[in-house]
Amino acid sequence: MAGKVFAVLVILITLATAYCVMAHVWWMPVDVSVHGPKIDRQIEETVLVAGLLFIAGQLVLAAFAFLYGGIGRKPRQIPGGAKPLIIFAFVLVGTEILALSFIGSKAWGSVYFEAPDPASMRVDVQAGQFAYYFRYPGPDGKFGSLHPDLINEGNQNYFGLDTDHDPDAKDDVVTAELAIPVNKPILITLHSKDVGHSFYVRELRIQQDFVPGLNIPIHFTATQTGRFEIVCTQLCGLGHYNMKAYLSVLSQADFENWLKKQASMQ
Amino acid sequence: MPATSAHAAVHHGPPQGFIRKYVFSVDHKVIGIQYTTLSVVAAFIGMALSWAFRIHLGWPDAHIPLLGMLSKNGAPGGLMTPEYYLSLVTMHGTIMAFFVLTAAPMAGYGNYMLPIQVGAADMAFPRLNMASFWVTFVGFLLACATFFIPDGPPLSGWTAYAPLSAVGEVAGPGQGWGQNLWGLSIAIFCVASLLGALNFIVTTLDLRTKGMTMSRLPISTWAWFINAWVSLLAFAVLLPTCLLLVLDRLGGTSFFIPGGLVINDQMQPHSGGSPLLFQHLFWFFGHPEVYIIILPAFGIVSHIIPTFIRKPLVGGWKVITWAMVAIGTLSFIVWGHHMFVSGMSPYMAMVFSVPTLFITIPSVIATMVWLFSLYRANIRFDTPMLFSLGFISLFITGGIGGFFLAQPSTDSYLHATTFVVGHFHFTMGLSAIFGAFAGFYYWFPKMFGRMMNEKLGKVHFWLSFPLVYCVFMTMHLTGFAGAVRRYSALVDDFMAPLIPTNRFISVAALLLGATQFIFLFNAIWSRFRGPEAPNNPWGGTTLEWDTTSPPPFDNFGGRQITVYHGPMEYDGEASVMQTAPPAAVAGT
């Protein structure tokens, strides 16, 4: 009896889970990056591979619990003993995971192994408890150097720029929102002013931690205009839940106007 | 030093007086029960914390009166502040991971059962054994003490990533003495675990009774033995990590803190440290840790299943044991999969990813051993078996999530989402807990000489099992949607729509918690009112079933125990005790 109930329960759970995943009841937002489709395909493949193992495992469990309850049966091991199981694990699962890691490495490589396009537009991102600030090099195309000792929220010197003595820093445009032109390779440099943070844009399929003390470069190209959330996924303190900024993907023209407006406000 | 305590095993007779009998006892059985009790208490504390923050997530403006009493600043009038939410999450993780999941199945049952299962009268170093319990206890008190200091527990998560955990109180409430106590507590716990592991290893190798060859060890003993090696090496690295963290905090060093940090417009007096170093050292311990947590459950379940299906496991002791050895070994070379997006070298990501995926193979083998042992079995669905079956189901589900998190490409989307929370609660959380429950129901009669109430036990299982899926499978799904973990309020445009889902999770979690009180009641009631337990209620064949319930002080009443058989010689109703002389078997 208990075995049959257990079997039914397990099957119900398995079907419900399978349905929720297949029907995308909760699912990733649509991707807007060039490398994104590779990652999505990888997730889909993994859903397939893992899902089959999941269903198979749970069904076998349910079936045996259903069939072999009670006593008085002459016990017998499965034909061939453990050998077929071990062979199955090594051959089938082995090839599956090799395939996964091979294809997966390409998706990963497209984000991290390929050098950024030299023509990329560069943006500098500074994370701090609990906000992001973005910096554009301005007309001279050069970023002013950073002086943490000069960082001062009061007079809005979030990056610690020495605008009095550093010519490169004078024309840097500092904003609270990340705007980028669509279909243009972007190279952003992440650095944190205090503790660990993270740069997570679901629609870009990008998640990258800020490592205090290091410059972390990451590059991508957005393929659709729109406004997306940048959220912090690395526990950074009491305001963690509320640490976010917006990414606006604009047409080239809109982007230039936006940048001019921001520059004029400095 | 072990050397000084070695003679204890030789000289100590049954202790006299309450203190020596029940408090500072060197008897492994008392120590095992002490450990188990400690983890049950810790488990309910950890669960209460999770209740608090689940309520807060489901109903953000709910007032929790008790919480208001616990902390005036943390929860003024019972309304949880964001920082206190994080403190609760941190302590939930710390207490559950260290003082429940590491303590109960390994130190608790292991202490009680391992010497009996190998036919010894006690651990190799009984005084050392007592020391490791009381050291653990001190560590636990320090962890709990954080609730009662002014700025409350730390909020940097159970992983305590530097520099948030290293720069001191400037980083936020709880990062002052809260984090100091946390660091000390874990360092102390490391010492206790090292001493415990040492004891387990020597006991298994040197104190086996006549005929108890390694190939006749029960699978549970194998699991504890393998696990002892894993803990020995893993905690040996966490200890220095904690010491360096404490040095950074109290000694002003900069191991984990880089230069030029500005917090609240204050320049931090540090330079040249590396947060990544902390993550590497922590996860070098942290990944073996999840196997330290799950391996004893493997052993317990592999020990229980043959008893209730009345036939040996497929492949005998060898297959499952080698699977556990492989898992334990691989667990040391995969820690980087916790750091795919941490800023670690992206090439190392591949180096860590492949062995991570390869852990699947021994895990699948172990799982299939349990599954296909059920083929043509005579399954008896007593509570321990139900929890073992539940364990198998949960472990399969949890393992599946591993496929997504083992690959850097997919992990870069799912990392730090609730998918991860669901995943590790299935694998190391609930699987281990179900294994622990199975062991508790299985060994309770031996430990206390009374049977537990089967009806209540079954109710406990039938409620817990589906609720576990309601809570943590839903977390997997919201993870696919990109719901970020460790958020004290869902204020993003993206997360806000998930509030109803979170409410559902919270309701399920509250019910799941409530269900555990059935277990608590059952345990306490049966301890005093339960029916007398026979020596061998489940028809087991290993040595613990070959003595009285509870066993006498020296476990076997001075009998010479000689082992002639393997641990799982079941054949339907017939079964052979490990100690049955060959003649007797021929007779049957």
Added chain:
Amino acid sequence: MSSNRELTMSSYVGIGVGLMVIVGIEVVLTYQHLEPRTLLFSLLSLACLEAFVAVLYLMHVKYERPILFWTIFPATLFVLTFLCYLWPDAFRMASMRLLK
């Protein structure tokens, strides 16, 4: 328990002198103005040699059953080897520093 009968006290003194000679070599090497890397590796290999002698003779593993050596040595080496996975990030730290 008579495991270190095999060597006479005088031969132990010989071993001691040998170890001190290695230490001497280390000191000499230190002042040869070698590349830090070269120096590090030569010092480390000499230290490993010393340690090996110490384990075999002072801790007389040489006179225990081989299985003892094959238990403790792989376990320790395993941990120390795979801790090396953190070197790439140590070098990245030098090259990717925010403040040079």
Added chain:
Amino acid sequence: MLSDQRSDLKGGDVNVTQSAIPSLGQHEVLMEASPYGIEKKKLGMWVFIVSDACTFGAFLFAYGYMRVGNPVWGTPFGVGSVVNGVVMTAVLLSSSFTMLAAVRASQTGAKPSTKKWLGITMLLGTIFAALHLKEWFSLIGEGWRLFYNPTGGAAQFGATFFSVTGLHLTHVVTGVIALAFIARGYNLGRYDESHVETAGLYWHFVDLVWMFVFPLMYLMNAH
């Protein structure tokens, strides 16, 4: 439930057990022989040594990481310190051999010489600690701190040097105290040669660690 195969068994009679207890832990007929054929406390010490070696290893890896990550380091040790280090090494090394002598004497049952050699070992250990502290204080005198580097290099030198050598020093001091306990117990006849031998293992291990600490912490930081 199966009928319990040995339900006739009546255990729990504590008086019966007394006789059995003293034979526990010794490898007599009633036990499987240890695969290593050594005293269990000796095996325990070996297992401890494995984990302690990993602990020291992690400290040294942290030191290496800090050093690689901070190209501007700073090497404080002049010839004087190196000579001091060599002397310390000699002292610790010879203490290992006096320890060997003690173990050997204890195995031949020569109580007085065992005590003598243990005493000398403890003395040498104390000298080592003293020389080490001298080194520490001269560094502190030059302004080195856990968090400060007077030469302007990376602040990590003080942190790594004091923590690694501090950990080693703790081991030495613990060892001396432990030896004192063992000597006392041995004198009172409570401990036998196996205790001396186990303590010896620990002492040799402390020596072995120093064989790495000296080149890595001293010689690599000599100018």
